[in-house]
Amino acid sequence: xxxxxxxxxxxxxxxxxxxxxxxxxxxxxxxxxxxxxxxxxxxxxxxxxxxxxxxxxxxxxxxxxxxxxxxxxxxxxxxxxxxxxxxxxxxxxxxxxxxxxxxxxxxxxxxxxxxxxxxxxxxxxxxxxxxxxxxxxxxxxxxxxxxxxxxxxxxxxxxxxxxxxxxxxxxxxxxxxxxxxxxxxxxxxxxxxxxxxxxxxxxxxxxxxxxxxxxxxxxxxxxxxxxxxxxxxxxxxxxxxxxxxxxxxxxxxxxxxxxxxxxxxxxxxxxxxxxxxxxxxx
Amino acid sequence: xxxxxxxxxxxxxxxxxxxxxxxxxxxxxxxxxxxxxxxxxxxxxxxxxxxxxxxxxxxxxxxxxxxxxxxxxxxxxxxxxxxxxxxxxxxxxxxxxxxxxxxxxxxxxxxxxxxxxxxxxxxxxxxxxxxxxxxxxxxxxxxxxxxxxxxxxxxxxxxxxxxxxxxxxxxxxxxxxxxxxxxxxxxxxxxxxxxxxxxxxxxxxxxxxxxxxxxxxxxxxxxxxxxxxxxxxxxxxxxxxxxxxxxxxxxxxxxxxxxxxxxxxxxxxxxxxxxxxxxxxxxxxxxxxxxxxxxxxxxxxxxxxxxxxxxxxxxxxxxxxxxxxxxxxxxxxxxxxxxxxxxxxxxxxxxxxxxxxxx
Numbered sequence: 001x002x003x004x005x006x007x008x009x010x011x012x013x014x015x016x017x018x019x020x021x022x023x024x025x026x027x028x029x030x031x032x033x034x035x036x037x038x039x040x041x042x043x044x045x046x047x048x049x050x051x052x053x054x055x056x057x058x059x060x061x062x063x064x065x066x067x068x069x070x071x072x073x074x075x076x077x078x079x080x081x082x083x084x085x086x087x088x089x090x091x092x093x094x095x096x097x098x099x100x101x102x103x104x105x106x107x108x109x110x111x112x113x114x115x116x117x118x119x120x121x122x123x124x125x126x127x128x129x130x131x132x133x134x135x136x137x138x139x140x141x142x143x144x145x146x147x148x149x150x151x152x153x154x155x156x157x158x159x160x161x162x163x164x165x166x167x168x169x170x171x172x173x174x175x176x177x178x179x180x181x182x183x184x185x186x187x188x189x190x191x192x193x194x195x196x197x198x199x200x201x202x203x204x205x206x207x208x209x210x211x212x213x214x215x216x217x218x219x220x221x222x223x224x225x226x227x228x229x230x231x232x233x234x235x236x237x238x239x240x241x242x243x244x245x246x247x248x249x250x251x252x253x254x255x256x257x258x259x260x261x262x263x264x265x266x267x268x269x270x271x272x273x274x275x276x277x278x279x280x281x282x
Numbered sequence: 283x284x285x286x287x288x289x290x291x292x293x294x295x296x297x298x299x300x301x302x303x304x305x306x307x308x309x310x311x312x313x314x315x316x317x318x319x320x321x322x323x324x325x326x327x328x329x330x331x332x333x334x335x336x337x338x339x340x341x342x343x344x345x346x347x348x349x350x351x352x353x354x355x356x357x358x359x360x361x362x363x364x365x366x367x368x369x370x371x372x373x374x375x376x377x378x379x380x381x382x383x384x385x386x387x388x389x390x391x392x393x394x395x396x397x398x399x400x401x402x403x404x405x406x407x408x409x410x411x412x413x414x415x416x417x418x419x420x421x422x423x424x425x426x427x428x429x430x431x432x433x434x435x436x437x438x439x440x441x442x443x444x445x446x447x448x449x450x451x452x453x454x455x456x457x458x459x460x461x462x463x464x465x466x467x468x469x470x471x472x473x474x475x476x477x478x479x480x481x482x483x484x485x486x487x488x489x490x491x492x493x494x495x496x497x498x499x500x501x502x503x504x505x506x507x508x509x510x511x512x513x514x515x516x517x518x519x520x521x522x523x524x525x526x527x528x529x530x531x532x533x534x535x536x537x538x539x540x541x542x543x544x545x546x547x548x549x550x551x552x553x554x555x556x557x558x559x560x561x562x563x564x565x566x567x568x569x570x571x572x573x574x575x576x577x578x579x580x581x582x583x584x585x586x587x588x589x590x591x592x593x594x595x596x597x598x599x600x601x602x603x604x605x606x607x608x609x610x611x612x613x614x615x616x617x618x619x620x621x622x623x624x625x626x627x628x629x630x631x632x633x634x635x636x637x638x639x640x641x
Contacts, residue, residue: 176366179333182353183360184431185383190354198370 024255031056031251038247056248060256069240071233071253078216078233079260081147085154086211090204092155093162098192100163101170102178119163122156127220130156138225145229153221158211165210169203170196202271209268213261233257283344284308285330285435285470290339292325292494299325300336301494309434310467312486314502315474318517322494323474327437330472331358343435356435357384359428363440365420367412373399373423374408380431398430401460418449425460432466438473442480454480478520482506490514507636512629515559521587523559523623524597530556535619538593540572545619548633556632559623562587565599568616579607590615 029044037043037050046052062068096119099105100112134153135144143149173196181191197204222232237253285307292300299322307313315323328334329341332353341348348356359380367376377398381391399405402422412420421441428436441457442450461471461484475481481488481502488505490497497517498510509515509523516522528537530553535544537558574590574597581587586601590613599615607613624633 174364174366176362176364177368179328179331179353180360180362180366180368182333183331183356183358184380184427185354185357187352187354190383195368195370199368 027251027255031248031255033248035246056246056252059246059249060252069236069245069249069253071236071256074231074233074236075256077147077230078222081150081154081232082212082215085151085158085215086208088151089155089158089162089211090208093159093207094166094197094200094204096159097163097166097170098196100167101173102175116163116167119160122160127157131221131224134221135224144225145227147230150222150225150230150232153225154215154218157218157221158215161210161214162207165207166200166203169200169207173199205268205271209264212264216261285343285348286341287330288340290329290336290341292329292334292336298322298494300329303339303491303494303496305489305496305499307470307472309470310465312461312471312473312484313489314481314484314486315472315489315491316476316478316481316505316518317474317491318476321491323476323491324439325494326491327360327439327472327474330435331360331437332356357431357433358435358437359431359433360437360439361421361424361428361441363443365417365424365444367420367423367427369412371412372408373404373410373412373415376412376423377427377430380427384431394430394432395426398426401429401463402426403456418445418453421445421453429460432469434469436465436469436471438471440475441473443476454483458483478506478518481518488518490517492517508631508634509623510631512557512559512625512631515623515625515631519561521562521598521600523561524565525625526558526560526595526597528556528558529554530624535622538595540592542617542619545622545635547620547635547637548622548624551624551633555627557625557627557629559625560597560617560621562598562600563602564618564621565597565615566618567599567601567613569614571614571616573612573614576607576609576611576613578609579605588613 029046030038032046032052032054033043033050034053034055043049059068060071063070100116103112105112105115134156138144138149138153141149143152177199178191178196181195182188186194217234219234219238222235223238226232226235234257237257240250240253285305287303287305290300290303291298301322303322303326305313315326317323325334329336330348332348332351335349343356368379371379374395377395378391381394386394396405399408402425404419404422404426407415407419407423412423415423421444425438425441428438442453445453465471471486473480473484473486485502487500488502489499490505492513498505498514505514505518509518512525516525526537528535530544530548530551532553533544534541535548535558536542572592574592576588577591577596578589579586580589581604584602584604586603586605586607588599588601588607590597590599597615621635623631623635626632
């Protein structure tokens, strides 16, 4: 029985792993193929089945004038917008969350929970509802089709996530910890950055991860709020039409677009597996 | 130069957390705050620390208006009932945290920390992570941090309540030693607890707090011997003092159809109805005694607590040996009338076996 259970368990794990990894393997091998190896017969193993080539990757960095698709600029645009918006969201979101967790606000009928809900409510409605207001807003202040404009919009989208995660996290940090810091001679700001913040690093990492993921994968606003000046990676990748762009380049562009998320996932996984998320505070 | 509180009231909602509390704490003394949960003990300590501002009343220390001084400049130390340490720092860093905050020289810090670690018995644990320590050790770190600070006011809020029985006993012994040796002459130590035994062992000045109100102040012995009211008698005894409604009739006391001889210290009491109080330890099993029914029998350590019932009256008897009883079994008990207290209808003490001081 024990053996059967073990057998089934590992069979399932292996099948699931294959299911997850196979598309990546397919994309990786395709990205190194040329026209011959994609279209003629089924090929899997490099050097045996087909001769690997870097052509698919080279196309990504060539300018359109020389037959390439130039994914470099959108790539750095995306990196810039995602990182800037995530960073600002985390900083502002953490401060807002700390205030919401530690102080009691009263304004008419509005209480702390209502304010937290206002933040989260940004994410409740479908994004398309926000598209027209955002468009008009950005065009009014002249930031349509610009990186700064995108950063502004992404902060609106990402900060609720940061606030939501951090409020929950701070609520689990005992209030007595702040009080002890105050008693030990910290003013409220010192108590926050010397004691509360160092104990909230796991929360910050989780919030940061979500911000980066949601910022990086957003297609909708990147599509609506940009035209010609600025282009973000998701829009660019989608625009690579497979009838024009060969499969090997598509595979390469897909791989390079998910690369940052895979790196983030590995870093976070390593950090979380050290037990730092659960063990820091009881 | 003392820590003086005058008419401190704190009433955040509809309920009093502190109700007209006044005190005068002298340096070099130990004060214990005795009260049940939610009696306002923590509020009391937090007010002194500065974490809470009272709605009204004055608080002064060394002739300064304490209320105007923010927490972080008051130089107090506090140990919580939860073991609060900085989880991101190791033991050594935890203890130096307040010292660094006050910009004390490195050499002095080193000396102070060593001393504090020695006092609480944690030498060799400097580089341990807080999470690796047991509850008792964590509380020692918190205590060491407070001691190393050499704060003029040291607040301990039920520091032993979250520890298991054995560790509590052990740490309580150590606390007594630390408080008698390790404290400088100009420290005021304020210790809050729900446990009367702790109060008696620490043997300081006691303040009995209930629903934010001070019920009685005085030395531990005085509180034990002459609890001013019925409520104090209940709070300051564990198990709570047994209260029996009865009447005095010249030489006899009667309650629940039981007639016992009136003790000599009752002779000046007029014949009327009283609340008689007797400690659980003054009730003994005796074949000549009165019959009661067992509702519950608890064995704790080497003692047995019997919850007994007769008519409307319930008493708890403390038997100093481990015995097995069946529930609803009948046992015969005898009251030691020489240790009887009498409280009048207003629940105020009128006679005690140790000589009444209020009447």
